[in-house]
Amino acid sequence: xxxxxxxxxxxxxxxxxxxxxxxxxxxxxxxxxxxxxxxxxxxxxxxxxxxxxxxxxxxxxxxxxxxxxxxxxxxxxxxxxxxxxxxxxxxxxxxxxxxxxxxxxxxxxxxxxxxxxxxxxxxxxxxxxxxxxxxxxxxxxxxxxxxxxxxxxxxxxxxxxxxxxxxxxxxxxxxxxxxxxxxxxxxxxxxxxxxxxxxxxxxxxxxxxxxxxxxxxxxxxxxxxxxxxxxxxxxxxxxxxxxxxxxxxxxxxxxxxxxxxxxxxxxxxxxxxxxxxxxxxxxxxxxxxxxxxxxxxxxxxxxxxxxxxxxxxxxxxxxxxxxxxxxxxxxxxxxxxxxxxxxxxxxxxxxxxxxxxxxxxxxxxxxxxxxxxxxxxxxxxxxxxxxxxxxxxxxxxxxxxxxxxxxxxxxxxxxxxxxxxxxxxxxxxxxxxxxxxxxxxxxxxxxxxxxxxxxxxxxxxxxxxxxxxxxxxxxxxxxxxxxxxxxxxxxxxxxxxxxxxxxxxxxxxxxxxxxxxxxxxxxxxxxxxxxxxxxxxxxxxxxxxxxxxxxxxxxxxxxxxxxxxxxxxxxxxxxxxxxxxxxxxxxxxxxxxxxxxxxxxxx
Amino acid sequence: xxxxxxxxxxxxxxxxxxxxxxxxxxxxxxxxxxxxxxxxxxxxxxxxxxxxxxxxxxxxxxxxxxxxxxxxxxxxxxxxxxxxxxxxxxxxxxxxxxxxxxxxxxxxxxxxxxxxxxxxxxxxxxxxxxxxxxxxxxxxxxxxxxxxxxxxxxxxxxxxxxxxxxxxxxxxxxxxxxxxxxxxxxxxxxxxxxxxxxxxxxxxxxxxxxxxxxxxxxxxxxxxxxxxxxxxxxxxxxxxxxxxxxxxxxxxxxxxxxxxxxxxxxxxxxxxxxxxxxxxxxxxxxxxxxxxxxxxxxxxxxxxxxxxxxxxxxxxxxxxxxxxxxxxxxxxxxxxxxxxxxxxxxxxxxxxxxxxxxxxxxx
Numbered sequence: 033x034x035x036x037x038x039x040x041x042x043x044x045x046x047x048x049x050x051x052x053x054x055x056x057x058x059x060x061x062x063x064x065x066x067x068x069x070x071x072x073x074x075x076x077x078x079x080x081x082x083x084x085x086x087x088x089x090x091x092x093x094x095x096x097x098x099x100x101x102x103x104x105x106x107x108x109x110x111x112x113x114x115x116x117x118x119x120x121x122x123x124x125x126x127x128x129x130x131x132x133x134x135x136x137x138x139x140x141x142x143x144x145x146x147x148x149x150x151x152x153x154x155x156x157x158x159x160x161x162x163x164x165x166x167x168x169x170x171x172x173x174x175x176x177x178x179x180x181x182x183x184x185x186x187x188x189x190x191x192x193x194x195x196x197x198x199x200x201x202x203x204x205x206x207x208x209x210x211x212x213x214x215x216x217x218x219x220x221x222x223x224x225x226x227x228x229x230x231x232x233x234x235x236x237x238x239x240x241x242x243x244x245x246x247x248x249x250x251x252x253x254x255x256x257x258x259x260x261x262x263x264x265x266x267x268x269x270x271x272x273x274x275x276x277x278x279x280x281x282x283x284x285x286x287x288x289x290x291x292x293x294x295x296x297x298x299x300x301x302x303x304x305x306x307x308x309x310x311x312x313x314x315x316x317x318x319x320x321x322x323x324x325x326x327x328x329x330x331x332x333x334x335x336x337x338x339x340x341x342x343x344x345x346x347x348x349x350x351x352x353x354x355x356x357x358x359x360x361x362x363x364x365x366x367x368x369x370x371x372x373x374x375x376x377x378x379x380x381x382x383x384x385x386x387x388x389x390x391x392x393x394x395x396x397x398x399x400x401x402x403x404x405x406x407x408x409x410x411x412x413x414x415x416x417x418x419x420x421x422x423x424x425x426x427x428x429x430x431x432x433x434x435x436x437x438x439x440x441x442x443x444x445x446x447x448x449x450x451x452x453x454x455x456x457x458x459x460x461x462x463x464x465x466x467x468x469x470x471x472x473x474x475x476x477x478x479x480x481x482x483x484x485x486x487x488x489x490x491x492x493x494x495x496x497x498x499x500x501x502x503x504x505x506x507x508x509x510x511x512x513x514x515x516x517x518x519x520x521x522x523x524x525x526x527x528x529x530x531x532x533x534x535x536x537x538x539x540x541x542x543x544x545x546x547x548x549x550x551x552x553x554x555x556x557x558x559x560x561x562x563x564x565x566x567x568x569x570x571x572x573x574x575x576x577x578x579x580x581x582x583x584x585x586x587x588x589x590x591x592x593x594x595x596x597x598x599x600x601x602x603x604x605x606x607x608x609x610x611x612x613x614x615x616x617x618x619x620x621x622x623x624x625x626x627x628x629x630x631x632x633x634x635x
Numbered sequence: 636x637x638x639x640x641x642x643x644x645x646x647x648x649x650x651x652x653x654x655x656x657x658x659x660x661x662x663x664x665x666x667x668x669x670x671x672x673x674x675x676x677x678x679x680x681x682x683x684x685x686x687x688x689x690x691x692x693x694x695x696x697x698x699x700x701x702x703x704x705x706x707x708x709x710x711x712x713x714x715x716x717x718x719x720x721x722x723x724x725x726x727x728x729x730x731x732x733x734x735x736x737x738x739x740x741x742x743x744x745x746x747x748x749x750x751x752x753x754x755x756x757x758x759x760x761x762x763x764x765x766x767x768x769x770x771x772x773x774x775x776x777x778x779x780x781x782x783x784x785x786x787x788x789x790x791x792x793x794x795x796x797x798x799x800x801x802x803x804x805x806x807x808x809x810x811x812x813x814x815x816x817x818x819x820x821x822x823x824x825x826x827x828x829x830x831x832x833x834x835x836x837x838x839x840x841x842x843x844x845x846x847x848x849x850x851x852x853x854x855x856x857x858x859x860x861x862x863x864x865x866x867x868x869x870x871x872x873x874x875x876x877x878x879x880x881x882x883x884x885x886x887x888x889x890x891x892x893x894x895x896x897x898x899x900x901x902x903x904x905x906x907x908x909x910x911x912x913x914x915x916x917x918x919x920x921x922x923x924x925x926x927x928x929x930x931x932x933x934x935x936x937x938x939x940x941x942x943x944x945x946x947x948x949x950x951x952x953x954x955x956x957x958x959x960x961x962x963x964x965x966x967x968x969x970x971x972x973x974x975x976x977x978x979x980x981x982x983x984x985x986x987x988x989x990x991x992x993x994x995x996x997x998x
Contacts, residue, residue, distance in 0.1 A: 042935055045807050046927040049939045052806055053923040056946055060916055070867045071905040078867025
């Protein structure tokens with residue numbers, strides 16, 4: 033058969049091929065052995081795992097608890113909303129899917145792709161939300177294409193809604209998608225990617241109460257993930273309802289007063305610490321944040337120079353100006369530096385440590401005692417008092433009265449303010465304390481910084497004749513059975529300063545309102561308002577003098593704080609309008625409106 | 636150009652094994668994709684008939700003629716790969732497809748045939764006992780070019796599947812210990828270089844996942860874990876045809892393509908794996924046994940390279956489904972859904988038949 037002329041000897045090549053085939057046979061044997069191990073020896077383990085797979089666990093988002101004001105008006109609720117999700121498993125061609133979905137939902141394909149990439153570690157059958165807050169047209173458009181686009185599904189979810197928009201926005205806060213960093217935190221460890229959480233305000237503070245418990249449905253699903261049966265279900269538990277201490281009308285009024293002017297208002301019950309109104313302007317509409325995507329409004333708000341997201345009532349830091357004078361007087365009386373018979377003569381200015389210090393009234397107040405000093409807010413009296421007390425004592429009393437430390441209100445992000453002393457200046461600025469600074473601090477200027485809420489709590493302590501309370505915004509919770517679990521009422525702490533000195537300060541504040549003092553515009557007949565105005569300089573003394581020479585008017589921050597009535601105080605108002613000018617002209621009459629509204633409603 | 640005696644010498648058993656394995660594949664494709672709107676099993680039928688048609692038509696052409704013109708075929712393939720790389724539209728994240736009216740073609744699959752024919756040409760007159768440096772380097776260069784072009788698509792799996800073909804040619808040419816060590820060193824260096832510079836993160840993940848698949852069960856390890864669960868839970872007899880909970884409930888990814896063997900494992904059990912494995916083994920055995928039934932060196936090289944190409948893809952794919960090889964995106968020849976892959980394998984088998992049927996013919 034073999035003809036060597038035509039057929040060359042290929043036995044060597046042929047034998048090499050045979051060796052390769054031996055290797056193939058060995059590999060086949062190994063393969064069969066390995067499958068034996070997987071399918072026969074480890075069968076139980078894998079069978080168990082596959083059973084767990086067939087039953088799909090569906091998470092049912094609970095309804096977030098409502099937030100109501102003290103009389104039951106709902107400030108935050110839930111409404112039905114639709115979201116569109118992409119199920120990658122049903123995608124045949126990602127790019128084509130992106131292109132078609134982007135047309136239907138009016139989303140750039142890059143945004144869509146970025147979104148999907150972010151969640152690429154999730155199993156393929158898990159829907160990834162690509163757009164929420166769908167309009168009815170969008171829902172209809174998706175439904176109409178559900179057979180051509182099996183990868184795009186519509187799901188409903190409860191959506192947070194704030195029916196009054198900007199009202200109490202800073203107190204309520206807003207919701208946003210939980211960030212990867214937050215998911216690491218102990219507090220949010222049970223949250224899932226894509227969940228919305230409270231990012232500030234009551235929504236954040238009471239997140240754990242509001243969020244409720246998620247439900248689970250264990251269902252058997254068919255080949256394309258459709259539910260064919262339900263094995264068991266754990267119903268979601270709705271989040272607790274929160275009752276706030278806020279009064280809807282006072283809150284509304286407070287915001288109307290601020291409208292268009294940067295500033296903050298706190299209305300509070302001095303005896304309990306209940307916050308009746310807390311307003312900050314500029315404000316924002318929290319409805320705009322309830323979106324998984326970064327809307328342009330959000331970026332605008334974050335970048336706005338006016339910080340509309342800041343709750344100025346607890347985060348705004350201001351010089352107290354003359355509002356610090358009652359504090360000074362309490363210190364002076366308690367120290368014995370001054371008493372009822374101490375008087376100073378005001379000639380419009382005084383030279384201390386070689387520098388001239390001016391009173392706001394250029395021709396002077398004449399002879400001034402402790403009552404008229406508060407009544408007319410005379411600077412000279414407090415310069416002399418401050419000079420005699422020294423900065424260390426001033427700082428000690430300011431701290432004793434709650435400045436420089438948080439009020440511990442139940443809202444996140446409160447600032448502590450600053451009470452300066454030589455030790456602080458050395459540490460922070462590495463400079464010695466100048467005696468002249470003590471004189472500035474005496475009238476609430478210099479590095480001294482307070483928040484409007486600290487002023488409100490200080491005013492409450494004066495109104496209570498020394499009893500210090502903790503302010504609070506949450507009255508209680510109910511879990512649906514209408515049992516309101518009241519927050520344990522704070523009994524308050526009594527100040528070591530004698531009650532009689534508080535009476536004297538109150539007398540001075542009463543005169544300020546009712547005896548043609550600086551706060552006269554806050555006066556209400558038969559309501560005995562006691563108050564104090566402040567006009568805090570915003571610029572340093574040197575700059576102020578320069579500006580004054582150029583005849584440029586320096587607008588000061590306009591303060592008022594006060595309570596009413598004088599005996600048995602029921603309400604207090606603290607208010608600041610940034611660059612509002614004199615406290616007496618701007619802040620005092622605004623406060624009056626709030627006192628009047630309170631009186632109309634509750635008295 | 637085909638005589639009666641040649642028709643008599645057509646290896647009908649090999650064709651039968653080819654068709655039987657394809658039909659097994661179609662049955663499993665139906666089970667794993669019957670709920671999807673595109674009728675994959677019907678499409679695969681179409682490809683099978685097209686493949687058979689091409690197979691018989693190619694038998695009429697003398698294989699040596701194909702080898703003679705192999706360089707032109709090779710240049711055509713490489714040019715197409717270059718063009719789609721430059722102007723191609725991304726489909727499923729890669730540029731491996733040419734989209735025609737109603738079918739998509741993957742030129743990188745057909746390129747395998749070009750490589751086989753070209754290598755057969757290079758080695759047809761090679762009569763030394765061992766592989767020489769010149770032959771080794773020149774054939775290496777010819778194969779590296781398409782590997783590079785396909786890897787850039789990026790379709791690393793298909794690109795790497797060219798290497799066993801080249802290795803097959805080297806094996807027959809004969810490897811001295813020195814050459815083997817050199818090749819090993821080159822492989823290691825290439826591996827390190829690509830790990831450092833070329834591989835994307837997801838590709839590295841796939842490799843590290845092999846070592847620790849349970850570390851991230853919902854992430855990179857998901858596919859491997861689900862595939863292993865599917866196979867393991869099949870047990871001795873399986874969950875029944877079209878009744879695999881893993882496959883039917885879509886926990887298993889790429890069921891009708893790359894992970895089709897997991898569906899077999901789950902639904903037909905160990906018994907099914909062995910039976911189908913035996914069919915496959917018979918097919919491969921027939922290929923390897925055909926090597927010695929060639930009248931010339933060219934034919935031997937062709938048959939051996941075809942056998943090694945299909946065998947290597949089979950093992951890589953099956954090892955992948957049980958977590959012994961990184962997820963490489965290599966389909967299971969004949970069983971996985973995929974027109975280009977099926978067509979390529981049919982053409983490859985056609986070459987084997989071509990060589991075998993002409994073994995008694997004088998030149």
